[in-house]
Amino acid sequence: MSTDFLLTEEEQIFKKDIQAFFVENLEPLAAKIENEQGWNAIKACVGLVGKKGYLQDGLKPDGLVRQTLVHECASYTNYAFESTIATSLSCALPLDRHGMDTVKDTYLDKLINGQAIGAIAITEPNVGSDASGMETRITIDEKAGTCTINGFKRYISNAGVADLYIIYGITDNNVEPQKGMSAVIVPANTGGMSIPRTYNFMGRHGSVVGEVMLDNVTVPLENMLGAVNEGFRIMLGMFNFERILLGGSGLGVARRALEIALDHVQKRESFNQKLGSKQLIWDKIAQMRTRIDAAELITYRAARRYDQGVSGKHLMQDAAMAKMMATETAVFCANQTVQILGGDGLTREYGMAEQLYRDARAMPIVGGTNEMMAYLIAKSDLPEIELNL
Ligand SMILES: Cc1cc2nc3c(=O)[nH]c(=O)nc-3n(C[C@H](O)[C@H](O)[C@H](O)COP(=O)(O)OP(=O)(O)OC[C@H]3O[C@@H](n4cnc5c(N)ncnc54)[C@H](O)[C@@H]3O)c2cc1C
Incomplete structure (x- = not known):
């Protein structure tokens, strides 16, 4: 097998261990997830995986091989589950790299311990492959120390079940979108944010994907990731x-x-x-x-x-x-x-x-x-x- 050539001995043992972990803990839930759209079963398993420390490697500077192995073995057992943790980690990564300490302290540990779920919101009705047409607007009020988001996102994984969202939007209309885009953390219970609907897809049963409406959603400026206009x-x-x-x-x-x-x-x-x-x-x-x-x-x-x-x-x-x-x-x-x-x-x-x-x-x-x-x-x-x- 090529794996022996590609992975260190330690990584091969790690892969065997996680495969066994998912067979023991995810496989018994897989039928429920698939046949009953079992989000609760997915969520319970996210907690287990987090507790075991399997969501932590990806954030380490040299942990992506190990994290990729976790996702390969999870997806082997149930792709809906895997897509949920992949999205959550893709939310955790920018938070870890670009978030203010106060915001990180509130959310990061919870995400990588599997106690919280994350989402990333880029796609919109008129924005798919081409993010340059983004219509969501983020207005900054320096004096009040806040930013206010207005827009509509669709096809957002974990919409409605996430504890926090990274919302991408335009902060500067006067430059090309790549130079005028920002990314903001929005907690799930923030006023003005709602989930108009979730989708019924041909596959990935049990995972939740939906729309996110943002109607004058205001959060502290410290929720911005990196500098203003650094979102792209x-x-x-x-x-x-x-x-x-x-x-x-x-x-x-x-x-x-x-x-x-x-x-x-x-x-x-x-x-x-x-x-x-x-x-x-x-x-x-x-x-x-x-x-x-x-x-x-x-x-x-x-x-x-x-x-x-x-x-x-x-x-x-x-x-x-x-x-x-x-x-x-x-x-x-x-x-x-x-x-x-x-x-x-x-x-x-x-x-x-x-x-x-x-x-x-x-x-x-x-x-x-x-x-x-x-x-x-x-x-x-x-x-x-x-x-x-
Ligand atoms: C299950 C699921 C989960 C998702 N989760 C998220 C999420 O968590 N967050 C998020 O922001 N988005 C999410 N998305 C959205 C996903 O990223 C988009 O669906 C994807 O980027 C494509 O955009 P679109 O659907 O608007 O298709 P379009 O961009 O309209 O493209 C339609 C087709 O045209 C092709 N096409 C477009 N432009 C060109 C071109 N220039 N040349 C050749 N072909 C072209 C595309 O490749 C595609 O085949 C999710 C989607 C699904 C289905």
């Missing part, structure tokens, strides 16, 4: 981190799909022989295994570079490749597994194949679409050419 840079740093974790999510789902396929082809008979003896099946298995190993190499390499101190635009290509490769591998493997299982692959009764297929489909869209990843990857190789988006 903060967002890019967060994206590198989130996309490497998404590499882990993709790997977990892809590995699970391959295991289900391998198990099935060794049991199922067709034309008086094991399905696993057929050449066309061997090709599917070979494609899955090769892509998983390639995704693993690229994802662990990106996490390792982060741990070695590579950051910002120097990490963007690695992070985008990890996200694109691993999430496309997840979709590919889930699809192949459904095909290999035939009718069994389509039923909810047989096992997880159909759930993996539905869950994986979100991955090339969330955290920046894979089309956007392709632009970021190619841009690093074509620095002189102006890209026409």
Whole structure:
């Protein structure tokens, strides 16, 4: 296995331990999460994982390989759960790096101990891949020491169940959005913030994704992350981190799909022989295994570079490749597994194949679409050419 070459002995032991932890603690809840939209089960497990210390490595300067392993193993068991902790940590990271001590003291420990849930709000009805059209406005009142937010966000993971939100908005209309954007921490109970609706997605059952309305939401100026107008840079740093974790999510789902396929082809008979003896099946298995190993190499390499101190635009290509490769591998493997299982692959009764297929489909869209990843990857190789988006 490529893992032996990529991970230190200590990391390999850590991976085995967390895999066992999730099998023991998350697997028994997985059916409830999937079939009953079991947010409470997710929340209970966030508490357990936090208590165990599994949400802490990602914030350490050299802890992203270990954190990525946590996400890979969580996603192997249940992607909805994993997406919840990935979002929460993607909220914790900018708070840790750019938050004022007073705000950090209130929230950071709770987030990484699993006692609080975080959310990040960038996307809006008219803003998806292109964040430059952001319509949310943040008005600063220096005298009062406050900032006031007006806007509307959609597709926000953990909306309505989060304890705090990082809201991105424009603070300076007179410059390009990249130079006039800021990021503000808004606690869940702040007046003027509401959750008009939550969505009913084809996959990720149990995780909560919704809209966030911000109607004259006023918070102290100390809730601003970094300096005023520094939001875009903060967002890019967060994206590198989130996309490497998404590499882990993709790997977990892809590995699970391959295991289900391998198990099935060794049991199922067709034309008086094991399905696993057929050449066309061997090709599917070979494609899955090769892509998983390639995704693993690229994802662990990106996490390792982060741990070695590579950051910002120097990490963007690695992070985008990890996200694109691993999430496309997840979709590919889930699809192949459904095909290999035939009718069994389509039923909810047989096992997880159909759930993996539905869950994986979100991955090339969330955290920046894979089309956007392709632009970021190619841009690093074509620095002189102006890209026409
Ligand atoms: C389950 C889920 C959870 C999410 N969680 C969060 C969250 O916590 N916080 C948050 O802020 N957002 C969140 N999002 C939003 C997510 O980041 C966006 O959906 C994503 O960035 C794409 O934006 P969009 O949906 O508006 O699609 P669009 O930007 O409208 O894109 C539609 C399609 O067009 C393609 N496209 C767009 N521009 C180009 C171009 N120039 N060239 C080629 N193709 C192009 C895209 O790749 C995509 O395939 C979540 C979304 C989902 C589905």
